[in-house]
Amino acid sequence: MMHKNDLDxxxxxxxxxxxxxxxRLMLERAAIAGKALRPHAxxxxxxxIARxxxxxxxxxxxxxxxxxxxxxxxxAGIENILITSPxxxxxxxxxxxxxxxxxxxxLVVVDNLDNACQLNEAAARLPAPLPILLDLDPEMGRTGIAFSEAPEFAHRLHAMxxxxxxxxxxxxxHLQHLRNTDERHRESRRLMQKAAQVFRQLQGEGLPMQIFTGTGTGTASSDLxxxxxxxxxxxxxxxxDAEYAAVENPEHLLFEQFCPALTLVTTVISNNHDSHVTVDAGLKALYFTPETPPRVVRQGLPLPGWRYEWFCDEHGKLFFPGEKPALGERIELCLPHCDPTINLHDEIHVIDHGKLVGRWKIDLRGKVY
Amino acid sequence: MMHKNDLDxxxxxxxxxxxxxxxRLMLERAAIAGKALRPHAxxxxxxxIARxxxxxxxxxxxxxxxxxxxxxxxxAGIENILITSPxxxxxxxxxxxxxxxxxxxxLVVVDNLDNACQLNEAAARLPAPLPILLDLDPEMGRTGIAFSEAPEFAHRLHAMxxxxxxxxxxxxxHLQHLRNTDERHRESRRLMQKAAQVFRQLQGEGLPMQIFTGTGTGTASSDLxxxxxxxxxxxxxxxxDAEYAAVENPEHLLFEQFCPALTLVTTVISNNHDSHVTVDAGLKALYFTPETPPRVVRQGLPLPGWRYEWFCDEHGKLFFPGEKPALGERIELCLPHCDPTINLHDEIHVIDHGKLVGRWKIDLRGKVY
Incomplete structure (x- = not known):
C-alpha cells in the first residue's frame, strides 16, 4: 500500500x-437532542463522503x-436529497x-410565488407532487421569505x-463563523425561535409541517x-478547517470538539532565500484570504512561527522560524476554509496509519449550475 | 444552434x-518587435485555446x-512545451x-543545483539530453537564481x-498588475535589462543561449x-479581465487594446429585497477579492451603478441602480482575475453572434501537481 508521503x-x-x-460526534450530539442529520454536501x-x-x-x-x-x-445513488437554494x-x-x-x-426550497408557480407547472409531469420546503430568510437577505410573510406564502404553496x-x-x-461565541449562539437562538414560531403557527393552521431543517456547524450546539x-x-x-478553529480554539485547531481531518500537503519547490521558501500550493490549490490563512501543522497541531502567504495562483510563500526547509520537503497545511479549497481538487486521499486506503473522487466539483 | 441565453x-x-x-493583436505586436509568443496555458x-x-x-x-x-x-498533442516552475x-x-x-x-526551468543533479540523473533514461532553461529571479524571490549567481550556475548546468x-x-x-504604468514599465525594463546582460555574458562565454523568455501581459509592451x-x-x-482593466482603463474595460473576451453569466435566483438580489455565482464560480470585484457588463461595457459582492460560496449579492432585476434574469460579469476563475469551471462556451459554436473543455483544470 502506498504511503502518504509518496503522493504527489x-x-x-x-x-x-x-x-x-x-x-460520530455530530450524529451523537444530534441523537441526544432527538434530532437527525441532513449533512450538507x-x-x-x-x-x-455523503454515503x-x-x-x-x-x-x-x-x-x-x-x-x-x-x-x-x-x-451516485443517494436517495434523499434536499436542494437548499431556490x-x-x-x-x-x-x-x-x-x-x-x-x-x-x-426536496427543494421555495421563497417566491412566481417560482412556486413555475415549479407547480413543471411538476405536473411527475407521477407524484414535488416535495418542497418553505425557505425562511433569517434576516440576512440571501434567500428565503420574511418571517412575517411566511404564513400567507405557506398557504399559497399548500394550495398548489x-x-x-x-x-x-x-x-x-451569516452567523456560522461569528467569533463572539455568546453573540453567535444568542443570535441564532433568536432567529431559530422565530422560525419555530412560524412552524408552530402553520402546524396550528393545519398545514403539513413535518420538517424544520437548518443550522450549520457553527450554531448546531445551540440550535439543537x-x-x-x-x-x-x-x-x-x-x-x-482553520476558519472554524479561529472562532474557538485556534491554538489547538479545534472547534467545540471537532478537529481538522482534512489537510493539504504541499512541497518546497524553490529555496534560494533565507527569509522564505516557495511551495507548490497557490490559489489554484487552496482558497486564500489574508484574514484566515492556512496553518502549517504537524500531527494535527499548528507549528509555531510558521506562516503561509499567497505568492501567486500556483505558489505559496512560506515563512519558517528555524532551519530552512529543504528543496522537496513536504509541508502539511490545515485548510483555511474547507468548502472552496476542496472544490479545487479532483480527489481526496484517505489515510489510515500513514497508508493510502482510498481515493474518493470529488465528483460534485464543477457542479455550479 | 443553441443561443447563449439558453445555457444554464x-x-x-x-x-x-x-x-x-x-x-491577433499580441502576435502582431510581437512580430513587429521581431519576437515570438510562447503563450502561457x-x-x-x-x-x-493553446491549439x-x-x-x-x-x-x-x-x-x-x-x-x-x-x-x-x-x-492533447501540443508539441513544444515549457514548464515555467522548477x-x-x-x-x-x-x-x-x-x-x-x-x-x-x-523544456523545464532550473534554479537550484541539487535539483539540476536530480534532473541530470533522471534524464539519463531519455534518448536525448533534457532541454532546460536557467530560471532568473527578477528580485521577487519566488523562483529563480539571483542575477549575480547566474553565470557560475549556468556553467555548472552546461557541464551536466x-x-x-x-x-x-x-x-x-510581481510587476504585471502594478497600477502605476510608468513604474511598471520602468521597473520591468530595469530587470529585463539585467537578465539581458546575463544572457549576453553567457553567450560571450560560449554557452548555447538560444532562448530568453519572460514577460506577461502587463509588461509586454515595454519588454518587447x-x-x-x-x-x-x-x-x-x-x-x-477586470484586474488588468483596473490597471489602465477600467471605464472601458480595456488594457492597452485588449478587451474582455471571456465573461461569466449568472442568474437571479432570489429577489425578495429592494436593496439587492441574489445570483447563482459565488466563490465556487468566480475568484473574488473585494479590491477587484467582477464588473457587471452589457455589450462589453460596465453598467454604471451595478455592484457585485460576495454572498457565500454559492451565491453573489448584486446591487443595482434602477429597477430590480426579475427572478431568472441573466447578468453578465467581466471576470475579476481570469486564471483562478476559469480554473473553477469545466468548459468554456464559445459564442459567435449570440450562438453557441463550441464547447472547449478546461482540460488542465485540477492539474495542480
Missing part, C-alpha cells in the same frame, strides 16, 4: 480516524446547494425533474396541486435546543 | 471575435506552470520524463551531460523593446 503534491489528505470521529462535493455520512446513521438525507450537485448525488430557471427546473425521477425523494409542502428551512449562514427543529444541515464538521 | 448558469462565455482579436487551462494560439502563428511553444499541466498538454520531486520528475517522451520538446542548457527565463510576476528577448510568455491577453 499539492494533495488533500483525509485522516480516516479523525473523519470518523467528527462524523456543498462542503465536500463528494458522493462517497459514509448516511451509513454512519441518524441521517434523513443529504443537502445540496445546487440542482447540479443534487443530480450528481442522485446519479431552483429558478427552465434549465435548472428540467434538471430538478430528472433528479426527482432518479431519487426516492428530492403539484407541490407537496413538507415544512420549512431556516439557515443562518430548539424543540421544533427536526434536522440539522451541518457541513464543515466532518472535515473541519 | 453560472457559465463562462468566450466571444469568438474578441478572442481572435486579442490573439496557466491562464486558460484549456488545450483547445488556437499555436494555429494563429508566431508561436514557438506553449508554457505550463506545472508538470501535470504540461503532461495534459502533451496528451520540477523538484521524484513523482513530478517521473511525469516530466513521460512528458518529454510524448512531445517534440519539453544529460541536460541541454538552451537559455534563460526571467518572469517578473529588449533586443535579447526571444519570446514572451503572455497569458491573460487572450481572454482579459
Amino acid at each position: 503534491t499539492p494533495c488533500l489528505l483525509l485522516e480516516r480516524s479523525l473523519f470518523d470521529r467528527n462524523v 456543498k462542503t465536500h462535493k463528494c458522493s462517497q 459514509e455520512q448516511l451509513e454512519a446513521g441518524n441521517c434523513v438525507g443529504i443537502c445540496a446547494a445546487k440542482v447540479s450537485e443534487a443530480y450528481a448525488l442522485a446519479e 431552483v429558478t430557471t427552465p434549465a435548472k427546473i428540467e434538471q430538478l425533474l430528472a433528479c426527482a425521477a432518479r431519487t426516492r425523494e428530492c 396541486p403539484n407541490l407537496s409542502l413538507r415544512g420549512i428551512q431556516c439557515y443562518a449562514g 435546543e430548539i424543540p421544533e427543529l427536526t434536522d440539522i444541515q451541518v457541513g464543515s464538521y466532518c472535515v473541519m | 448558469t453560472p457559465c463562462l462565455l468566450l466571444e469568438r471575435s474578441l478572442f481572435d482579436r486579442n490573439v 496557466k491562464t486558460h487551462k484549456c488545450s483547445q 488556437e494560439q499555436l494555429e494563429a502563428g508566431n508561436c514557438v511553444g506553449i508554457c505550463a506552470a506545472k508538470v501535470s499541466e504540461a503532461y495534459a498538454l502533451a496528451e 520540477v523538484t520531486t521524484p513523482a513530478k520528475i517521473e511525469q516530466l520524463l513521460a512528458c518529454a517522451a510524448r512531445t517534440r520538446e519539453c 551531460p544529460n541536460l541541454s542548457l538552451r537559455g534563460i527565463q526571467c518572469y517578473a510576476g 523593446e529588449i533586443p535579447e528577448l526571444t519570446d514572451i510568455q503572455v497569458g491573460s491577453y487572450c481572454v482579459m
Whole structure:
C-alpha cells in the first residue's frame, strides 16, 4: 500500500480516524437532542463522503446547494436529497425533474410565488407532487421569505396541486463563523425561535409541517435546543478547517470538539532565500484570504512561527522560524476554509496509519449550475 | 444552434471575435518587435485555446506552470512545451520524463543545483539530453537564481551531460498588475535589462543561449523593446479581465487594446429585497477579492451603478441602480482575475453572434501537481 508521503503534491489528505470521529460526534450530539442529520454536501462535493455520512446513521438525507450537485448525488445513488437554494430557471427546473425521477425523494426550497408557480407547472409531469420546503430568510437577505410573510406564502404553496409542502428551512449562514461565541449562539437562538414560531403557527393552521431543517456547524450546539427543529444541515464538521478553529480554539485547531481531518500537503519547490521558501500550493490549490490563512501543522497541531502567504495562483510563500526547509520537503497545511479549497481538487486521499486506503473522487466539483 | 441565453448558469462565455482579436493583436505586436509568443496555458487551462494560439502563428511553444499541466498538454498533442516552475520531486520528475517522451520538446526551468543533479540523473533514461532553461529571479524571490549567481550556475548546468542548457527565463510576476504604468514599465525594463546582460555574458562565454523568455501581459509592451528577448510568455491577453482593466482603463474595460473576451453569466435566483438580489455565482464560480470585484457588463461595457459582492460560496449579492432585476434574469460579469476563475469551471462556451459554436473543455483544470 502506498504511503502518504509518496503522493504527489499539492494533495488533500483525509485522516480516516479523525473523519470518523467528527462524523460520530455530530450524529451523537444530534441523537441526544432527538434530532437527525441532513449533512450538507456543498462542503465536500463528494458522493462517497455523503454515503459514509448516511451509513454512519441518524441521517434523513443529504443537502445540496445546487440542482447540479443534487443530480450528481442522485446519479451516485443517494436517495434523499434536499436542494437548499431556490431552483429558478427552465434549465435548472428540467434538471430538478430528472433528479426527482432518479431519487426516492428530492426536496427543494421555495421563497417566491412566481417560482412556486413555475415549479407547480413543471411538476405536473411527475407521477407524484414535488416535495418542497418553505425557505425562511433569517434576516440576512440571501434567500428565503420574511418571517412575517411566511404564513400567507405557506398557504399559497399548500394550495398548489403539484407541490407537496413538507415544512420549512431556516439557515443562518451569516452567523456560522461569528467569533463572539455568546453573540453567535444568542443570535441564532433568536432567529431559530422565530422560525419555530412560524412552524408552530402553520402546524396550528393545519398545514403539513413535518420538517424544520437548518443550522450549520457553527450554531448546531445551540440550535439543537430548539424543540421544533427536526434536522440539522451541518457541513464543515466532518472535515473541519482553520476558519472554524479561529472562532474557538485556534491554538489547538479545534472547534467545540471537532478537529481538522482534512489537510493539504504541499512541497518546497524553490529555496534560494533565507527569509522564505516557495511551495507548490497557490490559489489554484487552496482558497486564500489574508484574514484566515492556512496553518502549517504537524500531527494535527499548528507549528509555531510558521506562516503561509499567497505568492501567486500556483505558489505559496512560506515563512519558517528555524532551519530552512529543504528543496522537496513536504509541508502539511490545515485548510483555511474547507468548502472552496476542496472544490479545487479532483480527489481526496484517505489515510489510515500513514497508508493510502482510498481515493474518493470529488465528483460534485464543477457542479455550479 | 443553441443561443447563449439558453445555457444554464453560472457559465463562462468566450466571444469568438474578441478572442481572435486579442490573439491577433499580441502576435502582431510581437512580430513587429521581431519576437515570438510562447503563450502561457496557466491562464486558460484549456488545450483547445493553446491549439488556437499555436494555429494563429508566431508561436514557438506553449508554457505550463506545472508538470501535470504540461503532461495534459502533451496528451492533447501540443508539441513544444515549457514548464515555467522548477520540477523538484521524484513523482513530478517521473511525469516530466513521460512528458518529454510524448512531445517534440519539453523544456523545464532550473534554479537550484541539487535539483539540476536530480534532473541530470533522471534524464539519463531519455534518448536525448533534457532541454532546460536557467530560471532568473527578477528580485521577487519566488523562483529563480539571483542575477549575480547566474553565470557560475549556468556553467555548472552546461557541464551536466544529460541536460541541454538552451537559455534563460526571467518572469517578473510581481510587476504585471502594478497600477502605476510608468513604474511598471520602468521597473520591468530595469530587470529585463539585467537578465539581458546575463544572457549576453553567457553567450560571450560560449554557452548555447538560444532562448530568453519572460514577460506577461502587463509588461509586454515595454519588454518587447529588449533586443535579447526571444519570446514572451503572455497569458491573460487572450481572454482579459477586470484586474488588468483596473490597471489602465477600467471605464472601458480595456488594457492597452485588449478587451474582455471571456465573461461569466449568472442568474437571479432570489429577489425578495429592494436593496439587492441574489445570483447563482459565488466563490465556487468566480475568484473574488473585494479590491477587484467582477464588473457587471452589457455589450462589453460596465453598467454604471451595478455592484457585485460576495454572498457565500454559492451565491453573489448584486446591487443595482434602477429597477430590480426579475427572478431568472441573466447578468453578465467581466471576470475579476481570469486564471483562478476559469480554473473553477469545466468548459468554456464559445459564442459567435449570440450562438453557441463550441464547447472547449478546461482540460488542465485540477492539474495542480
